[in-house]
Amino acid sequence: MNNLLALAGTSLLNDGSTSVQDFERHVPGFSVLRDFFKKWLRLDVTTLLTIAALMGAASSGAQSIQDTGSKIYWWIVRFLTASISIGGSDRLNREVLNWLGAHVLAKKGTRILTASSETIRNDAWSYRRVSQERNDYHHEKRMPVQYLPTFGTTWFIHKRNIFMVRRILTSSSHYHSSWARTPDEYAGAPEGDEPLVVMCLGRSVEPIKRFLNTCREFADKQREAYITVRISKRRYDESWDMTILRPLRPLETVHFDQKVKEALVADIENYLDVNTRKFYNRRGIPYRRGFLLYGPPGTGKTSLSLALAGRFGLELYLLHMPSVSDDAVLEKLFTALPPRCLVLLEDIDAVGIKRRTRKKDDSGSDDDSDDGSDKEDDASDYARGRSDCTLSGLLNVLDGVASQEGRIVLMTSNFAEKLDKALVRPGRVDRMIYLGHISQRSSELMFLRMYGPDADGAAPADRAVQLPQDELQRLALAFGKRIPNELFTPAQVQGYLLNHRDSPLDAAANVEQWVREEVQSIEAAKEKEKKAAEARKKKRKVRKLRKAAKLAEAMRNYDSDEDLEELQQKMEEAKKKRRRKGQQNDAEAETEAETKESLDVGEDVVAAAGDNIRADSIDRGDDGGSVTEPATEKQHPLTNGVSESSEES
Numbered sequence: 001m002n003n004l005l006a007l008a009g010t011s012l013l014n015d016g017s018t019s020v021q022d023f024e025r026h027v028p029g030f031s032v033l034r035d036f037f038k039k040w041l042r043l044d045v046t047t048l049l050t051i052a053a054l055m056g057a058a059s060s061g062a063q064s065i066q067d068t069g070s071k072i073y074w075w076i077v078r079f080l081t082a083s084i085s086i087g088g089s090d091r092l093n094r095e096v097l098n099w100l101g102a103h104v105l106a107k108k109g110t111r112i113l114t115a116s117s118e119t120i121r122n123d124a125w126s127y128r129r130v131s132q133e134r135n136d137y138h139h140e141k142r143m144p145v146q147y148l149p150t151f152g153t154t155w156f157i158h159k160r161n162i163f164m165v166r167r168i169l170t171s172s173s174h175y176h177s178s179w180a181r182t183p184d185e186y187a188g189a190p191e192g193d194e195p196l197v198v199m200c201l202g203r204s205v206e207p208i209k210r211f212l213n214t215c216r217e218f219a220d221k222q223r224e225a226y227i228t229v230r231i232s233k234r235r236y237d238e239s240w241d242m243t244i245l246r247p248l249r250p251l252e253t254v255h256f257d258q259k260v261k262e263a264l265v266a267d268i269e270n271y272l273d274v275n276t277r278k279f280y281n282r283r284g285i286p287y288r289r290g291f292l293l294y295g296p297p298g299t300g301k302t303s304l305s306l307a308l309a310g311r312f313g314l315e316l317y318l319l320h321m322p323s324v325s326d327d328a329v330l331e332k333l334f335t336a337l338p339p340r341c342l343v344l345l346e347d348i349d350a351v352g353i354k355r356r357t358r359k360k361d362d363s364g365s366d367d368d369s370d371d372g373s374d375k376e377d378d379a380s381d382y383a384r385g386r387s388d389c390t391l392s393g394l395l396n397v398l399d400g401v402a403s404q405e406g407r408i409v410l411m412t413s414n415f416a417e418k419l420d421k422a423l424v425r426p427g428r429v430d431r432m433i434y435l436g437h438i439s440q441r442s443s444e445l446m447f448l449r450m451y452g453p454d455a456d457g458a459a460p461a462d463r464a465v466q467l468p469q470d471e472l473q474r475l476a477l478a479f480g481k482r483i484p485n486e487l488f489t490p491a492q493v494q495g496y497l498l499n500h501r502d503s504p505l506d507a508a509a510n511v512e513q514w515v516r517e518e519v520q521s522i523e524a525a526k527e528k529e530k531k532a533a534e535a536r537k538k539k540r541k542v543r544k545l546r547k548a549a550k551l552a553e554a555m556r557n558y559d560s561d562e563d564l565e566e567l568q569q570k571m572e573e574a575k576k577k578r579r580r581k582g583q584q585n586d587a588e589a590e591t592e593a594e595t596k597e598s599l600d601v602g603e604d605v606v607a608a609a610g611d612n613i614r615a616d617s618i619d620r621g622d623d624g625g626s627v628t629e630p631a632t633e634k635q636h637p638l639t640n641g642v643s644e645s646s647e648e649s
């Protein structure tokens with residue numbers, strides 16, 4: 001066939017005159033075929049073959065030019081450039097792309113770009129559902145479109161060096177591209193996690209390093225007005241894979257005790273000082289600092305953390321403890337922390353990190369007779385949802401052998417009194433900061449902040465009233481005085497002021513009425529809570545009495561020392577069994593507490609009964625009989641007790 005095409009090519013060049021005989025010689029029966037085509041189809045086969053031959057030659061010529069071109073390209077890349085590769089998930093990757101976006105693409109008028117706005121994950125394509133048009137596309141709350149380089153190479157000159165940044169296709173998009181034989185740039189949109197190769201003409205990597213620093217500085221500058229909050233997106237994620245930029249929040253906008261605030265700032269300033277690090281290192285003290293911010297909800301724990309991150313220019317790594325799946329994930333996240341940062345562990349009380357068993361001495365005494373808040377609190381823990389992180393897992397990341405040094409850990413809790421002592425000991429929590437209800441002075445400051453001019457002196461356009469400063473001061477003072485001291489949370493007062501955002505006059509005029517209503521609803525809530533607590537207490541008492549009575553009833557049938565010993569032994573065994581079971585999971589731990597309580601009661605009764613037996617003065621059939629349902633047949637007391645408590649659990 002190749003011979004045939006070559007011959008066709010020669011024939012075209014020789015004007016077709018001499019070549020028919022040549023064809024005849026190489027391809028027997030050619031003249032018959034030619035006559036057939038000529039007669040019946042009116043086509044000249046020789047010409048057709050010649051054109052096909054020329055096209056083939058052109059294509060293979062182009063191919064070989066392309067091959068030579070790419071050989072030259074790789075030869076240049078290999079011998080005349082230096083390069084640095086950056087992984088797809090590295091932050092530097094994004095920073096380089098951002099720099100390119102701002103400095104190269106915008107100026108050069110690049111023709112081929114990639115655009116990204118927001119990722120939508122819905123099942124509109126699912127065959128089962130009818131796709132739904134999103135109606136928020138036309139609103140201004142859409143994410144701005146971001147343009148970045150696509151795959152392939154972007155060339156530019158930076159500080160008199162020629163750079164090339166190549167965005168490498170990931171395997172999935174590569175498959176489609178090679179299949180369709182489409183150039184990289186058109187093959188598919190980058191997913192955002194493609195590696196980059198930064199190349200520079202020349203044989204030194206120094207210009208690239210300088211360029212990468214430029215990209216980082218540019219990113220830092222862009223972030224200056226923001227706090228970078230890094231979070232772990234999904235429950236089983238082991239990386240800080242989501243970055244949110246939050247506007248800086250000045251520390252002055254978080255109102256709480258001024259002295260405490262100053263001490264806290266001084267503490268962190270001192271900790272971050274270079275000399276402090278040396279001091280710690282020389283003395284072999286782990287260089288870590290931990291703070292616990294505690295207080296009722298809405299008192300500014302999260303706001304303070306954000307403000308501190310902004311004040312010290314640190315990135316905030318935020319971890320909502322109930323959403324951390326287990327210790328291994330927690331450890332991986334801590335291992336991935338940079339040396340200097342703020343870590344915010346939110347709601348550490350709401351996860352299963354308390355000791356599994358409550359020590360008797362923790363409660364101080366038999367607290368059965370008090371309001372039972374412990375158990376109710378535990379129940380509310382379940383309602384809030386615990387993560388599978390354990391206390392030891394948390395302690396390990398805070399100051400275990402593997403824990404990193406240099407970071408500041410802020411923990412927040414609404415129930416600091418419930419935290420394990422091991423967690424709040426110095427070294428893990430070095431300072432506890434209470435953020436409580438708002439004072440009159442803070443209410444006044446909040447009023448001023450809400451209605452005062454902005455930091456740049458400009459009055460926000462959407463405000464109807466902009467009062468003179470002295471008038472505002474006067475109103476703020478009056479407002480503060482009308483807010484009861486330390487009764488409302490700052491969030492409550494802020495909420496009220498936001499409802500009167502356009503008019504400080506209205507806010508000041510209506511505050512008395514609002515306070516009255518709020519106080520009423522607080523009192524109503526308190527009353528409700530009191531009643532609920534009483535009902536719980538009553539229920540617990542009845543339950544306890546029933547158990548005690550059942551045991552007492554059982555004791556009446558066992559009046560020898562041997563019986564008593566057997567009873568005690570069996571109770572002990574049941575107790576151990578239940579404890580083992582109780583350690584298996586949190587829910588069972590709760591059961592254990594319940595059972596333990598019943599056994600404690602049982603033990604007391606047994607002990608008392610034992611004394612009575614020994615003293616031969618057991619009083620049968622009075623008290624116990626009056627509260628116990630009569631035992632119809634002789635039952636083993638332990639069986640009775642066990643089934644009772646496990647049913648309840």
Ligand SMILES: Nc1ncnc2c1ncn2[C@@H]1O[C@H](COP(=O)(O)OP(=O)(O)OP(=O)(O)O)[C@@H](O)[C@H]1O
Pocket residue numbers: 253254255256296297298299300301302303304414490491492494
């Ligand atoms: N001390 C405060 N000073 C100024 N604003 C506050 C203060 N406390 C709360 N706020 C405001 O109330 C809202 C809720 O505050 P924030 O989330 O910081 O409270 P929190 O104590 O972390 O609450 P939770 O315990 O429920 O997480 C925020 O909008 C914040 O601006």
